[in-house]
Structure formats: C-alpha cells, structure tokens
Amino acid sequence: MPALQAVSAAAPLADNPVMPTSQLLAEICFLSAGITRRRSYPGGEILFRAAACTGALYHIDLYLVCGDLPDLEAGVYHFAPQDFALRRLRKGDYRGVLARAGGGEPSVVNAPCVIVCASTYWRNAWKYQARAYRHCYWDNGTILANLLATAATRNVPARVLVGFVDATVNQLLGLDSNREAPVSIISLGSGSPETPEPSPPIESLTFETLPLSKTEVDYPEMRAMHEASSLESDEEVAAWRREAERNAGRRKVVGAKEGRLFPLRPLSDGEIPRESIEDVIMRRGSTRQFSREPISFAEISTMLDRATRGISADFLSQTEPSLNDLYLIVHAVEDLPSGAYYFRREERALELLKEGDFRREAGHLGLGQEIPADCSVDVFFLADLSRTLERFGNRGYRAAQLDAAIMGGKLYLSAYALGLGASGLTFFDDDVTDFFSPHAAGKSVMFLIALGKSAKRKKGLNVL
Ligand SMILES: Cc1cc2nc3c(=O)[nH]c(=O)nc-3n(C[C@H](O)[C@H](O)[C@H](O)COP(=O)(O)O)c2cc1C
Numbered sequence: 001m002p003a004l005q006a007v008s009a010a011a012p013l014a015d016n017p018v019m020p021t022s023q024l025l026a027e028i029c030f031l032s033a034g035i036t037r038r039r040s041y042p043g044g045e046i047l048f049r050a051a052a053c054t055g056a057l058y059h060i061d062l063y064l065v066c067g068d069l070p071d072l073e074a075g076v077y078h079f080a081p082q083d084f085a086l087r088r089l090r091k092g093d094y095r096g097v098l099a100r101a102g103g104g105e106p107s108v109v110n111a112p113c114v115i116v117c118a119s120t121y122w123r124n125a126w127k128y129q130a131r132a133y134r135h136c137y138w139d140n141g142t143i144l145a146n147l148l149a150t151a152a153t154r155n156v157p158a159r160v161l162v163g164f165v166d167a168t169v170n171q172l173l174g175l176d177s178n179r180e181a182p183v184s185i186i187s188l189g190s191g192s193p194e195t196p197e198p199s200p201p202i203e204s205l206t207f208e209t210l211p212l213s214k215t216e217v218d219y220p221e222m223r224a225m226h227e228a229s230s231l232e233s234d235e236e237v238a239a240w241r242r243e244a245e246r247n248a249g250r251r252k253v254v255g256a257k258e259g260r261l262f263p264l265r266p267l268s269d270g271e272i273p274r275e276s277i278e279d280v281i282m283r284r285g286s287t288r289q290f291s292r293e294p295i296s297f298a299e300i301s302t303m304l305d306r307a308t309r310g311i312s313a314d315f316l317s318q319t320e321p322s323l324n325d326l327y328l329i330v331h332a333v334e335d336l337p338s339g340a341y342y343f344r345r346e347e348r349a350l351e352l353l354k355e356g357d358f359r360r361e362a363g364h365l366g367l368g369q370e371i372p373a374d375c376s377v378d379v380f381f382l383a384d385l386s387r388t389l390e391r392f393g394n395r396g397y398r399a400a401q402l403d404a405a406i407m408g409g410k411l412y413l414s415a416y417a418l419g420l421g422a423s424g425l426t427f428f429d430d431d432v433t434d435f436f437s438p439h440a441a442g443k444s445v446m447f448l449i450a451l452g453k454s455a456k457r458k459k460g461l462n463v464l
Contacts, residue, residue: 001153003417004306005269006277007145007410009152011159011312017191018156020113022072025064025086027154028115028188029079031281032147033062049081050281051142052412052424054135059123060143060183063173066113067093067193076172089205094172095192096199101168102185103237105314107159109195111187117143118175118182122216130219133226134401138424138447140183141405145413147186148311148406149277160313160406161185162399163237163244166230174205179216181226184402229394240395241314247391248317255439257344259352262336264301272302273417280417287421290374291455294332299418300377303451307410308345315392315399321345323388323396323403324381324446327353327436329362332376332452342439353439365432366425366448376452378425379411380432382443404446411449421454 001009012018020028030036030050037048049058062079064086066072076090095114102108117140124139125132144160151158162184169175169182231237310321326343328350330336339355359373366372381404388396408424415422425448432445 001277002272002274003149003277003280004267004272004302004414006149006153007413007417008306008309009149010310011148011152012155012157014107014110014157014190018189019069019191020066020156020189021070024154024156025072025113028147028150029062030084031150031278032143033060033079033081034084035081036282037285048285050284051139051146051409052284052286053139053142054124054424054426055127057124057127059119059121059132060117060136060140061120063116063118064113065094065098065116065172067095067195069112089174089207090200092200093196094199094202096195096197097168097172097202098164098185099195100234101165101237102161103163103234103241105161105163105241107157107187107190108161108185110190110192112189112192115147115186115188116169116173116182117184117186118173118180120180120212121219121222122179122212125219125222126213126217130221132219133222136181136183137398137401138405138408141402141447142409142412142424144184144186144402144406145409146281149410149413151188153277156188157190158312159187160311160402161187162395162402163231163240163314165232165234165237166226167232171202174207178218178223183398229398231395240393244315244392245317248319254344254346257351261344261347261349261351263347263349264305265298266301266305267298273419275417277413280413284412284416286423287371287450287452287454288423289455290371290376290421290450290452292332292374293376293453294334295376295420295452297333297335299420300333300336300451302418303411303414304343305348306414307407308343311403311406313403315396315403322407323400324383324407325440325443327380327382327440329358329378329380330376331357331359331362340436342436353436361435365427365435366450367427369425371423371450372425372448374452374455375423375450377450379449379451380427380436380445381407381447382433382436382440383446384442385444386442401446408447408449411451415451421452423450424448425450
C-alpha cells in the first residue's frame with residue numbers, strides 16, 4: 001500500500017478475527033518505536049527511532065498485553081528497542097484487566113493483543129522540565145501515526161483509547177506513578193478468544209532497575225496535571241465514555257467564512273507516489289534546514305487531506321472527527337498567496353485570514369528558530385480547550401494533545417512520502433493564539449509542524 005494511502009486509510013473493520021503473530025508485532029513495534037538510524041559524532045553515537053521525538057529523548061515505551069497468540073505466549077511484555085526484544089514482565093492472560101480498566105470498550109474487549117504506551121518523565125524532563133508533560137502526548141502521537149499506518153497496511157484493526165483507569169494500568173505494568181505515566185492504549189486485532197475470568201492476580205513486580213541518572217528533579221506540576229485528569233474506577237471510565245459519546249452529537253459551530261476560499265486539490269489514489277509506508281518510515285527524519293523554495297498547491301493539499309481523514313479513537317466520532325483546528329502560515333506555495341489561513345475541514349478548503357509575508361513572525365512564534373521561518377508552510381493545531389473540557393472533563397486535555405500529535409505525525413509521514421521535509425517545533429503559546437486572532441481567540445496551541453523542501457545539509461552536527 002502506498003504510504004499516503006496507509007496514512008489516510010480508515011481502520012479496517014473488526015468483522016473477522018485478526019490474530020497478530022509475533023512477526024506482525026515485531027513489524028509494528030519496529031516501525032513505530034524501533035531504532036531506524038544511527039549517527040556517529042565525535043563523542044559517541046546517537047540512535048534515532050522510527051518516529052520523531054522532542055530532543056530525540058525517546059521517553060515513550062511500548063508494552064504488549066496479549067492472550068495466547070499463534071507463536072507468543074499470553075503475557076505482559078515490554079518492548080526494548082535497544083536489542084529488539086520483548087521482555088516478559090508477567091506470564092498469563094491479563095487482557096481482562098485492561099478490558100475492565102478501559103470501561104468495557106468493545107475494541108479492547110475483542111482484542112487479542114493490546115499495546116500500552118507509557119512515558120518515563122525524567123528521560124524528557126531533565127531537559128524540558130515540566131513542559132515534558134505535553135511531550136508525553138506529542139511523542140506518543142508521532143509513534144501512533146506510524147503504528148496506525150503500519151497496522152492499516154497489514155489489515156489489522158487498531159483503535160486508540162485515552163479513557164482508562166490510570167492506577168490499574170500502572171499496577172499491571174509495574175509503573176511508578178510518581179515518575180511514569182500511561183498515555184494511551186491501542187487495541188490490536190479482533191475476534192479475541194475469551195479472556196479467562198477472573199484474570200490472574202496482579203502481584204507487584206520486583207525487577208531490579210538501573211537508575212536513569214545520579215539524581216532526579218521532581219516537577220510536581222507534571223504529577224498534579226496527570227492526577228487531575230486521572231480516572232479512578234471502571235465505572236468512572238464507562239460513565240466518561242458514555243458522556244463523551246452523548247456529547248459527540250452536538251455539532252461544533254464553525255464560524256461563517258469571511259476570507260477568500262481555496263479548495264484543496266489533492267493528488268488522487270492513482271497519482272500519489274507508490275513508495276511503501278515501510279520505506280517512508282525508514283527514510284523519515286526531521287529536516288534541519290529548509291530551502292525557502294515553494295512547494296506546489298497539490299502537495300500541501302495532499303498532506304492536509306491525507307492527515308485529516310480521521311483517526312479511530314475513543315475521543316473522536318463521525319460528528320466530531322477531530323478536537324483541533326488547523327491554522328497555517330503559508331510562506332511559499334505555488335498558486336496560493338502567502339499569509340495566514342484557517343483550514344475549513346468539512347469543506348476541504350483553506351480560508352485566507354490575512355495576506356502577507358510572515359516569515360519573520362513565524363520565526364518568532366517557533367521560538368526564534370530558523371526552521372519555522374525557512375519552511376514553506378507552518379501548520380499549527382489549536383484546540384478550544386474549554387469546549388473540550390466541557391465534553392470530556394479534565395481528560396479532554398490529554399485527548400486534545402494526542403489528537404493533534406497523531407495528525408502531526410501523519411503530516412510528517414505525508415511530507416516524506418511526497419519527497420518533502422518536515423519538522424515538529426516548539427512555540428510561544430499565547431503569541432500563536434494572538435497571531436491568528438480574532439479567529440483563534442480562546443483556543444490553545446497543541447502542536448506545530450513545519451513543512452517544505454529540505455536544503456542541502458550544512459556539514460556539522462545539529463541534532464537536538
Ligand atoms: C513535537 C516535536 C517538537 C519538536 N521541536 C523541535 C524544535 O523546536 N526544534 C528542532 O530543531 N527540532 C524539533 N523537533 C525535532 C526533534 O529534534 C527530532 O524529532 C529528534 O531529534 C529525532 O530526530 P528525527 O526526527 O530526525 O528522527 C521536534 C520534534 C517533535 C516530534
């Protein structure tokens with residue numbers, strides 16, 4: 001399946017039983033979180049993974065919870081990229097624990113295998129301090145974009161959940177809730193054999209672990225933020241999901257069009273490059289320098305179109321297929337005036353908010369870096385958090401961040417599939433909202449990605 005088709009494919013239906021094999025799990029783990037590149041530098045070697053990650057600090061781990069699979073015994077496993085191995089933490093079928101902790105969500109109940117993604121804060125927080133809390137969602141989102149595309153190509157149903165009992169997942173994986181946090185759960189496959197009831201007891205895990213560094217700094221804001229959005233019982237999760245589904249019927253009000261409209265002109269399935277998703281993931285990196293050359297309108301149209309065709313997730317629905325709005329600063333796209341735009345998702349069109357050359361402003365918004373000023377287009381994801389929190393309670397914050405980051409990850413893959421470059425970016429939150437206001441007033445920035453043509457790299461190391 002061509003990469004762009006994989007990125008935009010709807011999750012396969014869970015009509016027939018799909019039993020993952022260890023080969024399939026190996027492919028999914030590798031293409032989502034495996035080591036795909038190594039780069040030497042005078043002080044040593046840097047290992048890069050399949051998905052982009054703030055600071056290349058790779059604080060998100062994958063865990064597998066499965067029943068008996070054709071060639072893998074039931075258990076709870078940790079995926080270790082460094083030696084490309086699964087390490088068994090528990091023997092036995094614990095899927096029932098996750099099915100209950102997920103409030104009985106059918107895709108998890110029917111899944112032969114479930115992946116849990118969890119962050120170890122300190123691996124990111126030593127550099128980014130409390131802001132690492134958002135990076136949990138950003139860096140999980142890029143992994144999930146790869147995972148969903150990889151699963152779709154293999155016809156394996158996969159669905160993302162943010163609603164689960166945090167403490168139960170911590171206990172099952174042996175996570176230290178002061179230092180680690182489960183971020184998302186992904187059901188994989190369908191038509192699971194019955195999960196044994198009751199599940200085996202969850203004894204505490206007593207593996208010896210190596211300290212990450214001599215000392216660690218605690219950032220209480222991260223713990224507070226996580227606790228404030230935690231769900232505490234199976235009943236609370238089930239009620240949360242019911243409430244979210246009920247509210248999904250209330251259609252979001254999109255403001256009337258005020259600016260000039262540019263309908264997208266994306267490449268069709270027959271016109272997209274044929275390169276596979278596997279090859280694109282192996283080739284993907286973050287562009288360190290953009291050339292300021294224009295990309296075509298078909299290219300930006302194709303990227304936006306493919307990245308926004310929906311995600312199978314417990315916080316999204318047909319009526320509301322995203323919790324984020326896309327705002328763009330266009331610097332150099334053929335047949336499109338430079339300026340600030342709003343993506344009218346339902347109409348598949350860009351609305352011009354203000355025309356002009358905003359390279360200097362974009363450079364500032366992206367923390368004074370060259371990348372957002374030199375690329376062809378900056379795509380900002382903004383969420384109306386008050387509306388999201390009203391619908392989902394505090395858990396909505398996690399959902400909004402993850403929603404943006406998965407689409408951001410899809411934009412990364414789409415750019416590389418078209419032979420272009422991309423880079424995630426950090427930003428000044430309020431200045432971005434101000435820049436796109438009054439249209440964006442009241443919204444908060446969740447994610448930023450720069451797209452464009454990569455310049456020939458200057459020699460030297462510029463990794464982080
Ligand atoms: C959400 C996000 C934000 C990022 N922010 C920046 C940034 O502000 N500046 C930058 O140069 N790179 C940024 N990056 C790129 C990372 O440094 C890069 O992903 C990491 O070094 C791994 O390299 P790779 O993407 O080439 O595999 C960001 C990446 C992500 C996913």
